[in-house]
Amino acid sequence: MRFYETEGPGYLADFLIQNAIQYKLIKVDQMDNIPRSISEYAGLILMGGPMSVNDDLPWIKEVVKLIQEAICSDIPVLGHCLGGQLISKALGATVKKNSCKEIGWFEVQTLNHNSQQIESSKKWFDDLSEFEVFHWHGETFELPQNAIHLLTNKNCHHQAYSYFDKHIAFQCHIEMMPSMVESWTKAGAAEMENEKNKEAIQSPEVILENVSIKCDQLNKLAYRVYNQWIKDLRLN
Incomplete structure (x- = not known):
């Protein structure tokens, strides 16, 4: 499900095609109809966008209802940035302003404070304890009840969580391709200029340096996550 023209599925689309998984891209930004029911789908994926889940937009309630139906029906849900925030809202958690805006390539760390975190982190990220991902957000989500906190960093405490080890929500972006990074950087030049000299x-210039190499590494990480996520899809 796409909410903004430049924030499409990116590498995720390539992954689904490579794995012969058919998908329908619902372009909410172009007024596509949001499905009334999740019953005809095997999974639900939500991409990013510059809006807030707290905005008074007519489609937010519809999307939240669809997420709730998917989770109640044991249909896997995956969210990227705004998508992760929508999952959080659907699960009754608060989405609020983060302590800072975070734009660019920053490391995130996996959490291993308890056996649940260790087991879930290994499931989604193998043995990785730290890796670089892309970020562009000013808000963040609280953890829903029963969520397992998976990723964090110094800029934003809640970077990812799993929910019953079938659904996963990211505050960061793992779907990026070089062309996406370039278009976002161009479109967001004024925002970055207004926020320059801030640590996060x-x-x-820094964002675009070695962008192909960074995206290649990110795609490998995304492959791990997506490959795990599709295992719970009930495909015909």
Whole structure:
């Protein structure tokens, strides 16, 4: 499900095609109809967008209802940035302003404070304890009840969580391709200029440096996550 023209599925689309998984891209930004029921789908994926889940937008209630139906029906849900915030809202958690805006390439760390975190982190991220992902957000989600906190960093405490080890929500972006990073950086130049010299805001030059290599590494991480996520899809 896409909510903004430049925030499409990116590498995720390539992954689904490579794995012969058919998908329908619902372009909410182009007024596509939101499904009334999740029953004809095997999974639900939500992409990013510059809006807030707290905005008074007519489609937010519809999307939240669809997420709730999917989770109640044991249909896997995956969210990227705004998508993760929508999952959180659907599960009754608060989405609020983060302590800072976070824009650019920053490391995140897996959590291993208890056996649940260790087991879930290994499921989604193998043995990785730290890796670089892309970020562009000013808000963040609280953890829903029964969620397992998976990723964190110094800029934003809640970077990812799993829910009953079938659904996963990210505050960060793992779907990026070089062309997406370039278009976002161009479109967001004024925002970065207004926020420059802040620790969690990288310059366009830093963001675009070695972008193909960074995206290639990110795609490998995303492959691990997506490959795990599709295992719970009830495909015909």
